[in-house]
Amino acid sequence: MQILGxxxxxINDLLANKIEPVxxxxxxxxxxxxxxxxxxxxxxxxxxxxxxxxFGNNVKxxxxxxxxxxxxxxxxxxxxxxxDAANLRRGQPTMHQKYSLSTAILSGDMMMIKAYEYLAKIxxxxxxxxxxxxxxxxxxxCEGQQYDMDYEAVNSISLQEYLRMIELKxxxxxxxxxxMGAMVCDASSENVYNLYExxxxxxxxxxxxxxxxxxxxxxxxxxxxxxxxILRNKKTILLVTALELAxxxxxxxxxTHLQLPITTQKEEEExxxxxxxxxxxxxxxxxxxxxxxxxxxxAFEYLAAITISKDKKQPLIDYVNTLANRRE
Amino acid sequence: MQILGxxxxxINDLLANKIEPVxxxxxxxxxxxxxxxxxxxxxxxxxxxxxxxxFGNNVKxxxxxxxxxxxxxxxxxxxxxxxDAANLRRGQPTMHQKYSLSTAILSGDMMMIKAYEYLAKIxxxxxxxxxxxxxxxxxxxCEGQQYDMDYEAVNSISLQEYLRMIELKxxxxxxxxxxMGAMVCDASSENVYNLYExxxxxxxxxxxxxxxxxxxxxxxxxxxxxxxxILRNKKTILLVTALELAxxxxxxxxxTHLQLPITTQKEEEExxxxxxxxxxxxxxxxxxxxxxxxxxxxAFEYLAAITISKDKKQPLIDYVNTLANRRE
Numbered sequence: 239m240q241i242l243g244x245x246x247x248x249i250n251d252l253l254a255n256k257i258e259p260v261x262x263x264x265x266x267x268x269x270x271x272x273x274x275x276x277x278x279x280x281x282x283x284x285x286x287x288x289x290x291x292x293f294g295n296n297v298k299x300x301x302x303x304x305x306x307x308x309x310x311x312x313x314x315x316x317x318x319x320x321x322d323a324a325n326l327r328r329g330q331p332t333m334h335q336k337y338s339l340s341t342a343i344l345s346g347d348m349m350m351i352k353a354y355e356y357l358a359k360i361x362x363x364x365x366x367x368x369x370x371x372x373x374x375x376x377x378x379x380c381e382g383q384q385y386d387m388d389y390e391a392v393n394s395i396s397l398q399e400y401l402r403m404i405e406l407k408x409x410x411x412x413x414x415x416x417x418m419g420a421m422v423c424d425a426s427s428e429n430v431y432n433l434y435e436x437x438x439x440x441x442x443x444x445x446x447x448x449x450x451x452x453x454x455x456x457x458x459x460x461x462x463x464x465x466x467x468i469l470r471n472k473k474t475i476l477l478v479t480a481l482e483l484a485x486x487x488x489x490x491x492x493x494t495h496l497q498l499p500i501t502t503q504k505e506e507e508e509x510x511x512x513x514x515x516x517x518x519x520x521x522x523x524x525x526x527x528x529x530x531x532x533x534x535x536x537a538f539e540y541l542a543a544i545t546i547s548k549d550k551k552q553p554l555i556d557y558v559n560t561l562a563n564r565r566e
Numbered sequence: 567m568q569i570l571g572x573x574x575x576x577i578n579d580l581l582a583n584k585i586e587p588v589x590x591x592x593x594x595x596x597x598x599x600x601x602x603x604x605x606x607x608x609x610x611x612x613x614x615x616x617x618x619x620x621f622g623n624n625v626k627x628x629x630x631x632x633x634x635x636x637x638x639x640x641x642x643x644x645x646x647x648x649x650d651a652a653n654l655r656r657g658q659p660t661m662h663q664k665y666s667l668s669t670a671i672l673s674g675d676m677m678m679i680k681a682y683e684y685l686a687k688i689x690x691x692x693x694x695x696x697x698x699x700x701x702x703x704x705x706x707x708c709e710g711q712q713y714d715m716d717y718e719a720v721n722s723i724s725l726q727e728y729l730r731m732i733e734l735k736x737x738x739x740x741x742x743x744x745x746m747g748a749m750v751c752d753a754s755s756e757n758v759y760n761l762y763e764x765x766x767x768x769x770x771x772x773x774x775x776x777x778x779x780x781x782x783x784x785x786x787x788x789x790x791x792x793x794x795x796i797l798r799n800k801k802t803i804l805l806v807t808a809l810e811l812a813x814x815x816x817x818x819x820x821x822t823h824l825q826l827p828i829t830t831q832k833e834e835e836e837x838x839x840x841x842x843x844x845x846x847x848x849x850x851x852x853x854x855x856x857x858x859x860x861x862x863x864x865a866f867e868y869l870a871a872i873t874i875s876k877d878k879k880q881p882l883i884d885y886v887n888t889l890a891n892r893r894e
Contacts, residue, residue: 262709263709263712263713263716265712265715265716266708266709266712317671317672317675320667320668320671321667321668321671321672339648339649340648340649340715343645343648343649343671344645344649344708344711344712344715347645347675347678347708348705348708350675350678351701351704351705351708352705354682354697354700354701354704355698355701355705357697358694358697358698358701362693362694365690365693365694365697366686366690366693369682369685369686369693369697370683370686372682373679373682373683373686376679376682377676377679377680377683380594380672380675380676380679381590381591381594383672384591384593384594384672385591387593387668387672388591388593
């Protein structure tokens with residue numbers, strides 16, 4: 239784990255692009271350095287490196303994969319922020335806000351290309367199995383973003399549709415980060431599969447937890463306004479479950495609140511309270527929590543099936559638990 | 567060359583995505599099919615397949631590369647059209663115009679990913695040298711687009727800056743198309759280099775020719791309004807050369823015309839005539855034509871240096887000459 243600490247610093251240095259010679263034109267590359275220096279948990283690169291440490295010590299290739307993944311992830315954030323018209327990310331202006339729409343498009347594109355450049359640096363023998371997995375994951379992340387946008391425009395989606403959307407949009411990249419870290423350390427295909435499934439289930443669980451916290455989090459520590467998802471009618475595990483379960487009068491009430499125009503602060507608070515009241519009558523929080531627990535449980539079953547000693551798995555277990563608890 | 571005809575139909579079928587099962591969500595993939603069905607000369611895939619035929623018969627890999635290149639090229643068009651606020655492409659609405667900004671961004675991104683998916687299909691042994699060349703080319707194309715946008719905002723650029731910009735924005739992809747087609751047919755690195763340089767010089771020459779035709783083309787056959795570049799103060803070989811050569815009174819006149827606001831059709835015609843008059847006093851058309859001829863000459867010197875029989879090169883020579891003449 240000491241290695242990991244050092245590597246994470248190295249990742250941050252590389253991502254902040256503290257390299258010579260400086261890349262030109264600056265108008266293309268400076269915005270990339272801006273975004274990559276914003277920080278963030280670096281969860282995906284960390285998981286990639288930890289997966290590598292489970293099976294071997296091909297740190298050089300895992301580091302290149304970690305960088306590829308982090309560039310790709312941040313590329314999606316830059317373009318998603320344009321599509322979602324988001325002005326802030328991690329408390330700082332988004333790329334299109336700070337620079338321009340054209341910058342966000344083109345420097346964003348360049349970030350995806352940089353991801354593939356890091357990918358191309360791994361040992362040639364791993365490329366034929368890594369590249370297709372990376373491509374498939376990239377495709378799925380785009381599909382997830384498309385479903386997310388499509389679902390915004392409809393009144394109601396099924397629970398199954400919702401779970402598939404968050405799987406594509408967020409879980410598969412976590413899964414692939416770990417699978418690829420293991421692949422360059424010659425893990426067996428069964429172990430790679432189990433690690434992928436661990437990541438996929440953890441990824442879905444993380445998103446469900448975010449959904450629950452947005453409505454039931456501690457206002458003092460949450461960082462954002464509790465109830466924000468309710469105000470924006472955001473499709474979450476809570477709303478989607480409620481839409482499936484609400485019948486008759488409750489269904490009418492819920493749809494009324496979803497359609498009611500909101501202007502004042504007082505109306506906002508009333509909407510949050512009313513929707514939470516409907517959730518409570520339907521027992522939504524518990525149902526969502528039960529589903530979340532199920533994904534965690536399944537994740538750790540896949541981890542347990544991986545044929546290495548429990549000792550070696552402990553750092554990964556600790557890290558995932560830290561991430562899970564930090565979200566509370 | 568019969569093979570080539572068949573292959574080009576196959577490319578068009580594949581690009582129009584006449585495949586089963588239909589890819590979903592349709593909101594992501596249908597816009598891609600729209601753009602890829604618009605047609606176009608398919609110059610890059612054709613050059614890639616012709617390069618393959620020069621050296622061997624690994625048509626399967628060359629076909630995948632051809633598709634990768636055409637998806638990448640069209641991805642850049644979709645995103646460039648957003649940045650340039652262009653409403654029409656090949657006489658049809660651009661993607662952001664027909665669908666939305668978000669569609670152009672996300673379906674555009676997916677087109678780049680599809681490019682890498684086709685790339686991943688080539689024989690594994692070629693990947694370690696093809697992927698870095700593809701990445702480098704993609705990076706350079708983005709840099710070219712950035713320079714193009716940056717140069718729009720300044721009054722004057724040097725000839726050297728202009729030539730480098732068009733090299734990056736258009737020539738390197740032509741060059742790489744041919745180089746990659748040759749690489750999967752086991753051409754020697756010297757032959758690959760010479761073919762790359764052939765493509766690079768041809769690519770620059772094509773752009774110079776477009777520049778010249780925009781001002782001196784035949785209005786009856788040109789398809790666009792002759793003089794359009796002059797009206798938009800577009801940096802072309804003509805304007806850039808004129809800015810370098812014009813002194814004293816002519817320089818003042820040229821800068822005046824560049825800054826004069828234009829509103830009426832009459833003013834437009836006057837501006838075109840006045841700038842052409844300055845060009846004539848400086849002998850710009852001849853200078854530009856001489857430079858174009860130089861690039862063609864150099865291109866064919868590189869082609870001559872390739873160690874295969876002249877017979878085998880003839881189809882490529884014919885094709886490039888057809889492209890050159892079609893532009894007149």
